[in-house]
Amino acid sequence: MQQLRIDSILAGHAVSGPGRSAITFNGKVTDFASLEAQVASMAGWLAARGVGSGDRVAIYARNHPESFNLLFAVSRIGAMMVPLNWRLSEAELAWQIEDSAPALILHGPEFAVMATGLAATAGCLCQEIGGSLDAAR
Numbered sequence: 001m002q003q004l005r006i007d008s009i010l011a012g013h014a015v016s017g018p019g020r021s022a023i024t025f026n027g028k029v030t031d032f033a034s035l036e037a038q039v040a041s042m043a044g045w046l047a048a049r050g051v052g053s054g055d056r057v058a059i060y061a062r063n064h065p066e067s068f069n070l071l072f073a074v075s076r077i078g079a080m081m082v083p084l085n086w087r088l089s090e091a092e093l094a095w096q097i098e099d100s101a102p103a104l105i106l107h108g109p110e111f112a113v114m115a116t117g118l119a120a121t122a123g124c125l126c127q128e129i130g131g132s133l134d135a136a137r
Helices: 007-017 032-048 065-077 090-100 109-122 131-136
Strands: 020-027 028-031 056-060 082-083 104-107 125-128
Touching: 007 032, 007 065, 020 032, 020 065, 028 032, 032 065, 032 090, 056 065, 056 090, 056 109, 065 082, 082 090, 104 109, 109 125
Parallel strands: 056 082, 056 104, 104 125
Antiparallel strands: 020 028
16 A cells, blocks of 8 residues: 655645645745745755654744645655644753654744754754745755
């Protein structure tokens, strides 16, 4: 039996309706073809940093399209996304990071200090989402 992953659903939509709207965020519309390209880029970026099958990637941010990119990209490389609730205390976040042992923490700019500290304690990579991540890819 063939295993269906969430990223294959995106890939199918990118083929069947590439110009159709996939995500609208802050008035900007991203179509399925563009989302597929962003996911492929993110998957490659993650793999280049050593993230692979079975690894976990934490995301510590408010609502952001990069969350969707990450969800599909980790699926594509066989990794898992660990969403962190930005409303949790430092102790609660530290427990989640220790329990999940992510290879990487992606974070919103407003959480840079906390995310950097959590990553240092966990011994994992840390990267801000948005402009600096776009430039890094």
